[in-house]
Amino acid sequence: MGILYEDVVLIKEAEKPGDHTVITVNCPDKTGLGCDLCRIILLFGLSIARGDVQTDGKWCYLVFWVSGIYYYRPEFQQPKPPDVFLLKFWCYYDREGLLHDVTKVLCELELTIKRVKVSTAPDGKVMDLLFVTDTRELLHTKKRQEETVGHLKAVLGDAMICCEIELAGPEVTACSQGSSFLPSAIKEDMFSLELPSEHPNGSSASNTISVIVDNSLSPSHSLLQIHCQDHKGLIYDIMRTLKDYNIQISYGRFFANPKGNCEVDLFIMQVDGKKIVDPYKQNALCSRLRMELIRPLRVDMVSRGPDTELLVANPVEVSGRGRPLVFHDITLALKILNTRIFSVEIARHRIYDREWEVYRILLDEGDGSLLPRKEIKECVTKKLMGWE
Structure with a gap:
């Protein structure tokens, strides 16, 4: 040949x-x-x-x-770091699979999620903060923002209260950073x-x-x-x-x-x-x-105070890139299990001379109907590994 x-x-x-x-x-x-x-x-x-x-x-x-x-989700190397935008929306209530539906829409729109912060208020309303970059480099335009908001409204329906998109300045990005601390017990076990x-x-x-x-x-x-x-x-x-x-x-x-x-x-x-x-x-x-x-990806369930947290660690290449679509598969698995997400933190950690992209997902146990931890871990692992 x-x-x-x-x-x-x-x-x-x-x-x-x-x-x-x-x-x-x-x-x-x-x-x-x-x-x-x-x-x-x-x-x-x-x-x-x-x-x-x-x-x-x-x-x-x-x-x-x-x-x-x-x-x-096309993703190409940019000649310069792409602009980061803050996508913020409120919903009247949470539901199973809400974050996955949002993630899927953003993937289809060629928007790359860099960080997610999900918060649930005492009255049940949900605020999602997503820091994203645009492969098309058009999110600064009114037309592209209206397209994004329109797609989100289509999937969220009457649950959406409002949606805003703005360029994220360094001070906003800094405030969004999740905790850089991982307990030593988690490090020894997962890594x-x-x-x-x-x-x-x-x-x-x-x-x-x-x-x-x-x-x-x-x-x-x-x-x-x-x-x-x-x-x-x-x-x-x-x-x-x-x-x-x-x-x-x-x-x-x-x-x-x-x-x-x-x-x-x-x-x-x-x-x-x-x-x-x-x-x-x-x-x-x-x-x-x-x-x-x-163990191409590390998955575990741990206690975070009185709550249950799902941890997923994605190894980062020496070049600085990690496996794509990990968050998409995590949220899809939780949607299949009818498990709600209370909050999400995504951050990079250097552990044992290797860099990892760590997803910390606090699960909603409001009604006390959370599935057994082993079942959640198995479902997430199977979805990430492609074992349907």
Whole structure:
């Protein structure tokens, strides 16, 4: 299979229901290219069923067989930091799924949520503060603001009292910041660097994943072989880990079968063009991959005083970006469970020399009908992992 030296992105739609859409990319190679492309594919709500990668060190040819486009939120690097806007609205009352419905509308409008603050007044009224950026860079215009308010009114109906959009100055943004403090007990439990004995699906972790580095098949590359259970964003999790380790992929194939098992073969080398022969580096890479594939996201239920709090931690790449659409999936899971949200804080924390995007969601226990914690944790985990 030859490589054409020309930038190309081709999308071939599925010919019939059940077939995969084929995305072909031909572009200059770079360390972390696979991670960046997989993140974009994940951002558009697509699942990767199979893939081929080939490179000569300068140009790269990639083919992805994908399925499942349901929603999207384009997000591209800006030449300068985008303006942050404060979207504030009041509702007469709260209801199950309200925040998810708002999140879904904003995703469809190509508005990226940076921070959320939800407050419930004693009389039952709800005030939501959302700090957002606009991919189209038009939210400063009257037309774009009216479009946004109109879509929100359509989904919230008579529950909405009012809605305002304004440019968020530094003083407003500073006042919105959630607590940067995380209790030490939470840090030790959620962010442990030790491999868990149990996979999130309940099976033994040692039986669900295998990561091996083999240097016997190629004079210039190490073969990385991974066998594991499939989950949403699996290839992205592999690629972001290799990107963090400055590992380049020269050739690779991955395949997920209908039973939910995934096989990945990648011929890799270090950024200096050499194989990974150092046993310490091999063990470090394999251990990190096992950890990232067993626990790509951290989910837990904790007590916050007399209340119950849902915690979700999303690892941030060295480049400063994290997995997309996490908040969308969290709110969708809570909507399915008919569980209301009392307040939300989103902040970044550096723990054990790694940066995490942490979602702290205080659940509404007003009527005393909150589901068991284990059931909530399982539902949120399954939605994030794509285990329907």
